[in-house]
Amino acid sequence: xxxxxxxxxxxxxxxxxxxxxxxxxxxxxxxxxxxxxxxxxxxxxxxxxxxxxxxxxxxxxxxxxxxxxxxxxxxxxxxxxxxxxxxxxxxxxxxxxxxxxxxxxxxxxxxxxxxxxxxxxxxxxxxxxxxxxxxxxxxxxxxxxxxxxxxxxxxxxxxxxxxx
Amino acid sequence: xxxxxxxxxxxxxxxxxxxxxxxxxxxxxxxxxxxxxxxxxxxxxxxxxxxxxxxxxxxxxxxxxxxxxxxxxxxxxxxxxxxxxxxxxxxxxxxxxxxxxxxxxxxxxxxxxxxxxxxxxxxxxxxxxxxxxxxxxxxxxxxxxxxxxxxxxxxxxxxxxxxxxxxxxxxxxxxxxxxxxxxxxxxxxxxxxxxxxxxxxxxxxxxxxxxx
Numbered sequence: 001x002x003x004x005x006x007x008x009x010x011x012x013x014x015x016x017x018x019x020x021x022x023x024x025x026x027x028x029x030x031x032x033x034x035x036x037x038x039x040x041x042x043x044x045x046x047x048x049x050x051x052x053x054x055x056x057x058x059x060x061x062x063x064x065x066x067x068x069x070x071x072x073x074x075x076x077x078x079x080x081x082x083x084x085x086x087x088x089x090x091x092x093x094x095x096x097x098x099x100x101x102x103x104x105x106x107x108x109x110x111x112x113x114x115x116x117x118x119x120x121x122x123x124x125x126x127x128x129x130x131x132x133x134x135x136x137x138x139x140x141x142x143x144x145x146x147x148x149x150x151x152x153x154x155x156x157x158x159x160x161x162x163x164x
Numbered sequence: 165x166x167x168x169x170x171x172x173x174x175x176x177x178x179x180x181x182x183x184x185x186x187x188x189x190x191x192x193x194x195x196x197x198x199x200x201x202x203x204x205x206x207x208x209x210x211x212x213x214x215x216x217x218x219x220x221x222x223x224x225x226x227x228x229x230x231x232x233x234x235x236x237x238x239x240x241x242x243x244x245x246x247x248x249x250x251x252x253x254x255x256x257x258x259x260x261x262x263x264x265x266x267x268x269x270x271x272x273x274x275x276x277x278x279x280x281x282x283x284x285x286x287x288x289x290x291x292x293x294x295x296x297x298x299x300x301x302x303x304x305x306x307x308x309x310x311x312x313x314x315x316x317x318x319x320x321x322x323x324x325x326x327x328x329x330x331x332x333x334x335x336x337x338x339x340x341x342x343x344x345x346x347x348x349x350x351x352x353x354x355x356x357x358x359x360x361x362x363x364x365x366x367x368x369x370x371x372x373x374x375x376x
Contacts, residue, residue, distance in 0.1 A: 006191070009194075010190050010191050010194070013190055014185070014186075014187050014190055017184070017190070018182055021183055022182065025182070034183075038185075038193075039193045042190060042193040043193065043194070043196060043198045043200075044200065044267045047198075047267070048268050052268075061268070065267050067271060068267050068269075068271055068274050069200070072201070072271065072275055072364060072367065073201050073202055074200065075200070075201050075360070105167055108167075109167045109168065109170070109171040113171075117366075118363070118366075119367055119370040119371055119374075120370075127172070128172050128176075130172070138270060139270060139271065140270060140272060140371065140374075141269070141270030141271055141273050141371070142272060142375055146374050146375055147374075149374075150374045155168060158167070158168060162167065
């Protein structure tokens with residue numbers, strides 16, 4: 001039974017791993033921390049899995065557990081402060097490949113999102129993942145109205161970061 | 165906002181250079197141990213509970229004898245029974261709060277439950293420090309008013325302790341010990357807050373701000 005459960009879980013996570021990677025990428029600064037966080041999220045998902053009833057989609061359920069782990073449970077390791085930011089590295093390569101303004105804009109925007117605080121980051125992330133305000137409000141535990149208000153404020157914040 | 169909508173479109177269509185883990189790599193992760201903040205909070209909290217409870221068991225017999233001779237043996241016994249009932253209540257609440265921490269709750273509720281669990285342990289520590297200060301104060305004053313009797317019971321004359329300064333020295337020593345204990349505790353809490361809870365508290369405040 002346990003083996004069967006493990007198999008179902010790992011298969012589902014393998015299929016949906018992009019969600020977790022995207023969260024890791026937003027909340028960590030180097031690939032070691034990325035892997036650490038991915039592992040912690042996997043453990044937390046696995047622990048919570050027996051209670052997953054399937055009344056929501058596996059991916060929906062994952063967003064919540066993964067974000068909770070990234071924002072609240074994960075302890076950033078002080079030993080691993082890397083001066084090489086892998087995001088910048090990958091964008092450097094990208095900038096050489098494409099030089100159109102859209103790509104530039106995207107790069108600036110992405111870096112701006114990474115400058116936001118943990119909560120705002122979660123808000124923007126869920127927005128980028130095309131989640132409804134209802135789902136965003138339920139994941140964060142705030143009212144739908146406040147989620148909308150906050151989203152507008154966060155957009156302003158991003159605008160300020162982009163045009164100081 | 166234009167830029168964010170562009171990012172949204174790109175975000176969903178692009179591959180984003182994400183790593184790809186195999187079935188086996190993920191499977192191996194299930195066998196690893198968690199190093200989450202909840203685990204650390206649990207370990208530290210249990211250590212604190214045990215520390216304060218064990219203090220009640222390491223009082224030497226000779227001290228109890230002195231208390232008996234000073235005529236407060238019964239009082240100490242009753243206060244111990246009272247303490248242990250309070251400990252029981254704290255442990256029940258700690259267990260209950262800890263059990264309520266669910267990673268599947270919303271971010272806000274999860275944070276609230278973690279902070280609540282920590283708060284229970286803090287109250288437990290405050291209770292102990294408070295009781296420590298009150299009972300030391302009561303005993304010190306009681307002993308001070310009966311310093312001659314105490315001097316005799318503790319047999320200080322044979323150890324060469326002069327009687328005239330005895331009461332003052334006794335009180336100063338008690339005050340120094342109390343300051344050291346409180347100082348160490350403050351350091352310990354600063355450490356726990358700094359390392360474990362700072363980020364959680366900042367994030368919780370951010371979320372609460374949204375609801376105001």
